[in-house]
Every structure is written in C-alpha cells, then in structure tokens.
Amino acid sequence: MVVSRINIRPSDVGNFISSVLDITSPFSVYVMSHVGNGIVYLILSDFIEEQIGLLADTLTVLRNQVANIRGNLILEIAPLGLKNLMDVWGGVGKKLQLMTQIKSELDPTNVLNPGRFVAGI
Incomplete structure (x- = not known):
C-alpha cells in the first residue's frame, strides 16, 4: 500500500x-x-x-x-x-541550501534523524 x-x-x-x-x-x-x-x-x-x-x-x-x-x-x-x-x-528546489544550513546549526553532529528529511538531510 x-x-x-x-x-x-x-x-x-x-x-x-x-x-x-x-x-x-x-x-x-x-x-x-x-x-x-x-x-x-x-x-x-x-x-x-x-x-x-x-x-x-x-x-x-x-x-x-x-x-x-x-x-x-x-x-x-x-x-x-x-x-x-x-x-x-x-523536490525542494532552491530551499535545500537553507534547510541544510539550518540542520547544520541545530544538529552539528547529525544525530537527530540523520538522512530522514528532504534530500537525505
């Protein structure tokens, strides 16, 4: 399904x-x-x-x-x-760069749901 x-x-x-x-x-x-x-x-x-x-x-x-x-x-x-x-x-288009920067700021060690969000963020 x-x-x-x-x-x-x-x-x-x-x-x-x-x-x-x-x-x-x-x-x-x-x-x-x-x-x-x-x-x-x-x-x-x-x-x-x-x-x-x-x-x-x-x-x-x-x-x-x-x-x-x-x-x-x-x-x-x-x-x-x-x-x-x-x-x-x-697709998220031009917003991906901003999303990646926000994720890096909030989760610098990438431990919060790694790879589960848009484009593998």
Missing part, C-alpha cells in the same frame, strides 16, 4: 481528482479529500512487487502534475522498493 498526501489549492481539487482516476487506472485507488483546505490523500493498493517501477512512474507523473498547479506530493507510506526509486518528499 502507498499513501500519498497532496497539497493543492482548494479550487484545483475537483479537476485533480478526475485526472488521478485516469492516471492511476492500473491500480486500486482510494481518494480522500479535504476540499476546504486542498489536502488530498491518495491510497494505491493491490499492486505486486513487479509493478513498483510502474508505480514510481505513475507517482512521478502525478507529482509533476501537482507541481504544475503549484502543489506538492509527499509519500507518507510506501514500500522500501518505491522509496529507493523516488524521493518521498519530492
């Missing part, structure tokens, strides 16, 4: 959910949405290990679609094979 949280503008939720159902057709899909705040939970299930590559490709398409409408997609629950193929947090 894969659970992803998508954050988009509330006005984009309806159109996004319609497109999700087309893109994710090879899998069993459950969608839960908080239309008022633009949070959409997407649960993909009933896939086999051989479909992990297809699943990663599907989620990458969704992540790109979400980025085009100025949102983000985070993998909250995913099998290790999928986590090895894609970043659970997605």
Whole structure:
C-alpha cells in the first residue's frame, strides 16, 4: 500500500481528482479529500512487487502534475522498493541550501534523524 498526501489549492481539487482516476487506472485507488483546505490523500493498493517501477512512474507523473498547479506530493507510506526509486518528499528546489544550513546549526553532529528529511538531510 502507498499513501500519498497532496497539497493543492482548494479550487484545483475537483479537476485533480478526475485526472488521478485516469492516471492511476492500473491500480486500486482510494481518494480522500479535504476540499476546504486542498489536502488530498491518495491510497494505491493491490499492486505486486513487479509493478513498483510502474508505480514510481505513475507517482512521478502525478507529482509533476501537482507541481504544475503549484502543489506538492509527499509519500507518507510506501514500500522500501518505491522509496529507493523516488524521493518521498519530492523536490525542494532552491530551499535545500537553507534547510541544510539550518540542520547544520541545530544538529552539528547529525544525530537527530540523520538522512530522514528532504534530500537525505
């Protein structure tokens, strides 16, 4: 099972959910949405290990679609094979340098959850 949280503008939720159902057709899909705040939970299930590559490709398409409408997609629950193929947090762009500096200041010995945050910080 894969659970992803998508954050988009509330006005984009309806159109996004319609497109999700087309893109994710090879899998069993459950969608839960908080239309008022633009949070959409997407649960993909009933896939086999051989479909992990297809699943990663599907989620990458969704992540790109979400980025085009100025949102983000985070993998909250995913099998290790999928986590090895894609970043659970997605891209952070120019903010990575600032995040790295903050992490270095607050945790100079890198003992607080090493490698568990964005881009392995």
